[in-house]
Amino acid sequence: GAGVSQSPRYKVAKRGQDVALRCDPISGHVSLFWYQQALGQGPEFLTYFQNEAQLDKSGLPSDRFFAERPEGSVSTLKIQRTQQEDSAVYLCASSLVAGSNEKLFFGSGTQLSVL
Amino acid sequence: GQQLNQSPQSMFIQEGEDVSMNCTSSSIFNTWLWYKQDPGEGPVLLIALYKAGELTSNGRLTAQFGITRKDSFLNISASIPSDVGIYFCAGQLGTNAGKSTFGDGTTLTVKP
Numbered sequence: 348g349a350g351v352s353q354s355p356r357y358k359v360a361k362r363g364q365d366v367a368l369r370c371d372p373i374s375g376h377v378s379l380f381w382y383q384q385a386l387g388q389g390p391e392f393l394t395y396f397q398n399e400a401q402l403d404k405s406g407l408p409s410d411r412f413f414a415e416r417p418e419g420s421v422s423t424l425k426i427q428r429t430q431q432e433d434s435a436v437y438l439c440a441s442s443l444v445a446g447s448n449e450k451l452f453f454g455s456g457t458q459l460s461v462l
Numbered sequence: 463g464q465q466l467n468q469s470p471q472s473m474f475i476q477e478g479e480d481v482s483m484n485c486t487s488s489s490i491f492n493t494w495l496w497y498k499q500d501p502g503e504g505p506v507l508l509i510a511l512y513k514a515g516e517l518t519s520n521g522r523l524t525a526q527f528g529i530t531r532k533d534s535f536l537n538i539s540a541s542i543p544s545d546v547g548i549y550f551c552a553g554q555l556g557t558n559a560g561k562s563t564f565g566d567g568t569t570l571t572v573k574p
Contacts, residue, residue: 351504380560389466389550389564390505403561438504442560451560453504 349373351454353439359460360429368424368457370439376452378445379422381414382438384456390438396422397445429461468551468565476573481538483549483568490531491553495562496523499548508549509536541572 352371360366372379378397382390383406393412395403398419407414411430416422426433436456442449468485475481485494493512497505509520511527511534518525524537534551548569552562 378560387566389468389552389566391564392561395558395561403558440504440560445558449560450507450510451562453506455503 351439351441351452353437353454353457355457356455357458357460359462362429362431362461364429364461365425365427366429366459368426368437368459370422370424370441370454372420372422372439372441373443373452374420376441376443377419378442378449379416380440380442380451381422381424382440382453383408384436384438386435393424393437426459429459431461434459434461466551466553466563466565468568470568471566472569472571474571474573475541477541477543479541481541481545481570482535483551483570484533484535485551485553485565486533487553487563488532489555491555491563492531493554494525494527494534495552495554496525496534496536497550497552497564499550499567501547505550538570541570543572543574546570546572 354369381393384390392406394414396416411427413425436458438456440451440453496508499505509525514531515529516527522539548567550567551565554562
């Protein structure tokens with residue numbers, strides 16, 4: 348596709364359930380990022396991949412959060428034993444290379460609601 | 463960690479008016495970015511600033527990188543209804559283009 352695609356668009360989970368959020372970056376983009384955006388706030392960095400290597404996971408809030416990008420394209424963000432505070436929009440973004448002046452392209456996000 | 467204070471939190475203006483919003487930080491950044499986010503969408507980059515003191519325009523938008531490297535502002539001239547949305551500033555300290563610290567946004571409403 349032409350842009351970053353995320354699925355599902357909306358996800359409702361019961362507290363304690365595991366969820367998996369998918370991101371399809373722009374074809375050929377080396378860098379992939381996950382951000383978490385709580386209601387009324389700006390996005391917060393979670394983790395970064397360069398190809399299949401997860402180079403930075405300093406923003407993951409707990410060990411219940413896990414991300415992978417096994418073949419250097421599609422990425423999955425998994426949240427285990429979801430809690431109500433995990434409710435947020437999860438944004439994926441990609442860029443062509445890893446340089447400092449590279450433009451970031453965001454997907455439309457997955458809105459996660461934990462009941 | 464680093465925090466960005468973005469102001470104002472919201473603005474209600476008349477079509478045709480100019481708009482100014484700013485962002486301040488307690489620590490320095492090497493890059494300042496301004497994004498616009500429409501409801502249900504991801505942020506879209508408007509302007510990127512790479513040098514202290516730099517002034518950059520993109521159509522009716524003008525942004526400046528403060529000389530202290532701790533602040534930036536965004537001006538929108540002659541606002542139109544499609545300018546409605548949430549504007550975010552973001553700062554980057556390192557060389558990784560995607561690892562940014564975002565402000566909490568300025569919500570702009572334009573009355574026709």
